[in-house]
Every structure is written in structure tokens, then in C-alpha cells.
Amino acid sequence: MSLLPTMLERIARARIDLRMGLPVVLTAADRAVLAIAVESLTPARLADLRALGAVTLALTARRAATLKARVYDDGLARIPVPADVDLDWIQALADPADDLNTPMKGPLSSLRDGAADLPALALALTKSARLLPAVAFIDLPDAGGFALRHDLTLLPKSTAEPLLNSSSPLHPVAAARLPMFASEVGRLHIFRPDDGGEEHYAIEIGRPDRSKPVLARLHSACFTGDVLGSLKCDCGPQLQGALAQMGREATGVLLYLNQEGRGIGLANKMRAYSLQDQGFDTVEANHRLGFEDDERDFRLGASILRELGFSAVRLMTNNPGKIAMMQNTGIAVTERVPLKVGENAFNRAYLATKAAKSGHLL
Ligand SMILES: Nc1nc2c(ncn2[C@@H]2O[C@H](COP(=O)(O)OP(=O)(O)OP(=O)(O)O)[C@@H](O)[C@H]2O)c(=O)[nH]1
Numbered sequence: 001m002s003l004l005p006t007m008l009e010r011i012a013r014a015r016i017d018l019r020m021g022l023p024v025v026l027t028a029a030d031r032a033v034l035a036i037a038v039e040s041l042t043p044a045r046l047a048d049l050r051a052l053g054a055v056t057l058a059l060t061a062r063r064a065a066t067l068k069a070r071v072y073d074d075g076l077a078r079i080p081v082p083a084d085v086d087l088d089w090i091q092a093l094a095d096p097a098d099d100l101n102t103p104m105k106g107p108l109s110s111l112r113d114g115a116a117d118l119p120a121l122a123l124a125l126t127k128s129a130r131l132l133p134a135v136a137f138i139d140l141p142d143a144g145g146f147a148l149r150h151d152l153t154l155l156p157k158s159t160a161e162p163l164l165n166s167s168s169p170l171h172p173v174a175a176a177r178l179p180m181f182a183s184e185v186g187r188l189h190i191f192r193p194d195d196g197g198e199e200h201y202a203i204e205i206g207r208p209d210r211s212k213p214v215l216a217r218l219h220s221a222c223f224t225g226d227v228l229g230s231l232k233c234d235c236g237p238q239l240q241g242a243l244a245q246m247g248r249e250a251t252g253v254l255l256y257l258n259q260e261g262r263g264i265g266l267a268n269k270m271r272a273y274s275l276q277d278q279g280f281d282t283v284e285a286n287h288r289l290g291f292e293d294d295e296r297d298f299r300l301g302a303s304i305l306r307e308l309g310f311s312a313v314r315l316m317t318n319n320p321g322k323i324a325m326m327q328n329t330g331i332a333v334t335e336r337v338p339l340k341v342g343e344n345a346f347n348r349a350y351l352a353t354k355a356a357k358s359g360h361l362l
């Protein structure tokens with residue numbers, strides 16, 4: 001018997017460490033770095049890092065493009081942090097909130113030499129922790145001894161990276177009858193992943209026949225739209241519209257995936273909204289923050305459908321990406337059912353951007 005944490009458990013721990021402002025140790029065969037999320041970096045921890053070595057900032061290629069910093073590495077830029085700058089300088093590079101007030105942040109000279117794989121892993125971890133994707137790091141000799149002495153989480157890249165990139169299996173945890181406005185014959189199922197990540201839900205309407213394509217909706221969480229009735233998007237009316245149609249047909253399954261803000265988390269979505277208040281569209285705002293247009297993992301939806309016994313769906317969506325992902329993960333999409341509801345004066349431009357830039361069908 002061993003109580004040592006598995007790699008999956010260590011990754012879950014690393015996510016929490018980064019959110020709490022603790023550094024983590026990442027290792028490759030012949031190298032190691034000590035990495036900390038810029039979002040939760042404090043002046044005291046920055047001083048600790050500086051006492052150990054020269055600090056470098058890793059930013060995604062998306063954020064680097066906004067800052068006009070050269071990208072020599074695959075998907076990211078490494079920028080040396082001058083010894084005389086303070087935490088505000090670092091955080092202003094990571095967070096675009098003040099970009100328009102302080103447009104000249106450079107010139108920034110990105111590193112060309114040396115490996116970028118460990119900073120890339122650190123950035124992937126900050127994304128999965130739903131933090132701003134920006135990391136301060138130093139090179140570390142004697143990583144194993146250092147991690148042990150300082151009680152820090154250590155992740156070897158060779159085993160951690162494949163797990164971070166794969167979709168964790170989801171297991172049913174609990175289910176119960178749930179009469180709803182849309183249908184009195186409802187059932188809510190809760191699914192939990194192995195990796196300490198978010199739980200996701202399936203709402204079954206009626207008693208769908210598993211041998212036939214089921215009317216299905218993959219809905220991504222939108223606290224602002226679903227709960228608050230925000231008019232900035234169409235999520236609330238889409239959620240209610242999908243349930244209503246399933247109610248009318250007396251059968252269907254709605255997957256409620258906790259991938260708020262197209263997978264960037266609610267805090268980052270509010271950062272994106274604040275950039276939208278400055279005039280950027282939904283895609284530009286994600287890019288300025290350092291994210292891709294869409295950071296969701298739709299493999300989760302296929303995994304839940306399979307777990308519930310479905311293999312074919314009539315998918316309610318306007319997003320061709322969702323259809324492609326379903327097909328790739330082995331769930332047949334026999335029909336696309338359009339879901340066009342909730343357009344208003346506040347979300348018209350947002351919906352037009354999704355059609356123009358993200359390939360959404362009108
Ligand atoms: N990052 C970001 N996310 C947003 C914004 N507006 C809405 N969202 C999120 O976008 C997601 C919308 O999800 P969906 O309704 O499933 O999807 P969709 O890709 O538009 O596709 P369909 O509705 O199926 O056509 C939710 O997670 C919202 O929280 C925004 O401006 N920025």
C-alpha cells in the first residue's frame with residue numbers, strides 16, 4: 001500500500017498551489033524550473049524568487065502579440081524581468097486591464113535560446129486553474145531536493161503533461177427525479193471527473209430511447225446569462241429554449257458543462273467583459289487576455305453521453321465546432337437542430353462576431 005499521491009492528484013494539488021500563490025517545481029530530464037502564477041504573485045514571493053535567480057516571465061503567444069513581444073517559442077514568449085522593476089510592471093504585462101491607459105510597455109525582448117517546454121507546461125497549468133495565463137519562473141538546480149526542503153509540489157513533465165492534455169473520465173455520482181417547468185418528467189445526473197476538476201451535469205427529459213438519436217444540447221455554463229438573465233449573450237434563452245423543446249417532444253438530454261466563459265472561468269470572463277466595455281469584441285478580448293477564442297473541451301460531453309448509454313444525437317446548436325467534436329469522439333450527429341433565440345440590442349454585435357469569426361451558423 002502507498003499513500004503517495006498519484007500524478008493526477010499532484011496535478012490537482014498544483015492547480016490549488018498556483019491559485020493560492022505558491023510556486024510549483026516542474027522538471028524535465030536535465031532541467032527544472034520553479035514557476036508561480038503572476039495573478040497570485042505577491043511582493044514577498046517575488047523577492048524570494050529573485051533571491052534564487054534571474055526571473056523570467058512566460059506569456060502566451062496571444063498575449064505577446066498584443067504587447068508586440070516577439071514569439072520565438074511554440075505558443076509562448078519568454079521575457080526576462082529586469083532586476084529593477086516591481087510587481088506592478090510584471091502584472092501589467094500579464095493583465096490587459098490597463099493596456100489602453102499605458103499602451104507603451106516595451107520594448108520587450110523575448111528570449112530565443114533555451115528550452116520553453118517547462119514554461120509551456122506552467123502556462124497550461126494556470127489555464128486549467130482558471131487563472132490568467134502568465135507565469136514567472138526561475139531555473140532551478142537540484143529540483144528534487146529543493147521541492148522536498150520547501151514542501152512544494154513537483155511535476156515531471158513526461159508524466160504530467162499527457163495527463164493535463166487528456167480529458168479525465170467522468171463518473172456518475174448521484175441522480176434524482178427533478179420535475180421542472182419544461183417537463184415534469186426530469187432527472188438530474190451529477191458527473192465527477194477523476195482529476196479534481198469541475199463536476200458536470202446531465203438533465204434527462206422523459207425516458208429517451210437509447211437505440212435512437214436523442215434530442216441533445218451541450219450547454220456551457222454562463223452564470224451571467226443562465227442565472228442573472230444577462231442580455232450580453234444568448235445563453236439564458238438558449239438554455240430555456242432547449243429545455244422547452246425537449247419538454248414539447250417529451251424526450252431529450254441537456255448537458256450542463258461547467259466550462260464558464262468558453263472555458264476561461266468567470267473571473268477571466270469578467271476581465272473579458274471589461275475589455276469589451278473598452279471596445280474590443282468577444283474574440284479580441286480573449287486574445288488580449290492570452291487565451292484562445294474557445295478553451296472548452298467538448299470531449300466531456302461525449303463522455304457523459306456515452307456513460308448515459310447514448311451513441312447518436314440530434315444536436316441543438318449553431319456551432320459547427322461542437323458537431324465536429326461530437327463526431328470525432330464517436331457520437332454520431334444525425335441532425336443539427338438550430339437554436340436561434342434571444343437576440344436583442346445588447347447581444348447583436350456579439351452574435352455577429354461569433355458568426356463572422358467563430359464560424360457560427362446564422
Ligand atoms: N470568454 C467569453 N465567454 C463568453 C462570452 N459570452 C458568453 N460566453 C460564454 O460562452 C459560452 C456559450 O456557450 P454555448 O451557448 O454552449 O455555445 P456556443 O459555442 O455559442 O454554441 P451554440 O450555443 O451551441 O450555438 C458560455 O460558457 C458563456 O459563459 C464572452 O464574451 N467571452
Ligand SMILES: [Zn+2]
Nearest residue numbers: 222225233235
Ligand atoms: Zn452567456
